[in-house]
Amino acid sequence: GAGVSQTPSNKVTEKGxxxxxxxxxxxxxxxxxxxxQSLGQGPEFLIYFQGTGAADDSGLPNDRFFAVRPEGxxxxxxxxxxxxxxxxxxxxxxxLRFGEQFFGPGTRLTVL
Amino acid sequence: GQQLNQSPQSxxxxxxxxxxxxxxxSSIFNTWLWYKQDPGEGxxxxxALYKAGELTSNGRLTAQFGITRKDSFLNISASIPSDxxxxxxxxxxGDDKIIFGKGTRLHILP
Numbered sequence: 001g002a003g004v005s006q007t008p009s010n011k012v013t014e015k016g017x018x019x020x021x022x023x024x025x026x027x028x029x030x031x032x033x034x035x036x037q038s039l040g041q042g043p044e045f046l047i048y049f050q051g052t053g054a055a056d057d058s059g060l061p062n063d064r065f066f067a068v069r070p071e072g073x074x075x076x077x078x079x080x081x082x083x084x085x086x087x088x089x090x091x092x093x094x095x096l097r098f099g100e101q102f103f104g105p106g107t108r109l110t111v112l
Numbered sequence: 113g114q115q116l117n118q119s120p121q122s123x124x125x126x127x128x129x130x131x132x133x134x135x136x137x138s139s140i141f142n143t144w145l146w147y148k149q150d151p152g153e154g155x156x157x158x159x160a161l162y163k164a165g166e167l168t169s170n171g172r173l174t175a176q177f178g179i180t181r182k183d184s185f186l187n188i189s190a191s192i193p194s195d196x197x198x199x200x201x202x203x204x205x206g207d208d209k210i211i212f213g214k215g216t217r218l219h220i221l222p
Contacts, residue, residue, distance in 0.1 A: 004154070033210075042116075042200050042212030043155065056208045091154050100145075101210060103154030 002026065004104035006092050012110045013082055021077045021107045025094030032075050033101060034067055035091040043091050043103075049075060082111045114139045116201055116213035124219045131188040133216040135201030144177050144184040145202040145210070155200055155212075159186070188218075196220050 005024040035043035045059040069075040093101035147155035161177035198215040
């Protein structure tokens with residue numbers, strides 16, 4: 001059975017560029033979450049989808065960050081005008097039952 | 113805001129030793145979660161606790177949901193090399209988001 005997958009596994013970009021990070025949740029999981037994890041820290045919540053709609057985007061740091069989930073399955077996290085401070089591991093998780101989230105392997109974003 | 117405090121931050125142990133780590137909060141949680149993260153991987157759910165006082169095992173791992181609902185601990189018995197990693201406690205806030213502690217890093221000495 002496939003778990004949560006994320007692509008790319010690594011992304012290196014230059015300051016000011018636009019990036020898209022993709023998440024494929026576990027089939028049938030209606031809830032999808034994005035987190036950001038900096039070195040030495042635990043994951044920090046960014047945004048939560050229930051189906052196609054963003055139920056809570058209170059963790060997005062600013063309006064350069066946006067996420068979509070148009071068909072209620074795959075989600076894309078989009079970051080505009082990237083800054084060096086955006087460098088982190090971006091984790092996606094999905095769940096059927098609230099609280100039991102299953103994480104993907106993450107995308108390591110490096111902004112030069 | 114709400115925070116989860118994990119201790120210790122790091123542990124250095126010999127293979128075969130038992131390990132104990134804990135997580136505390138100033139707020140009440142109704143669910144406690146323990147995750148393990150290996151380098152370059154996402155966190156993996158180890159144990160979920162749903163009731164105050166609950167004691168749950170998963171192989172050599174045992175976790176307890178504190179009676180006050182403000183703490184939880186995780187024990188690992190007879191540690192082996194593959195136990196190395198970062199252990200996070202986590203708890204849900206509201207209807208959707210989960211907050212994580214900063215983790216306990218477990219190292220096993222050769």
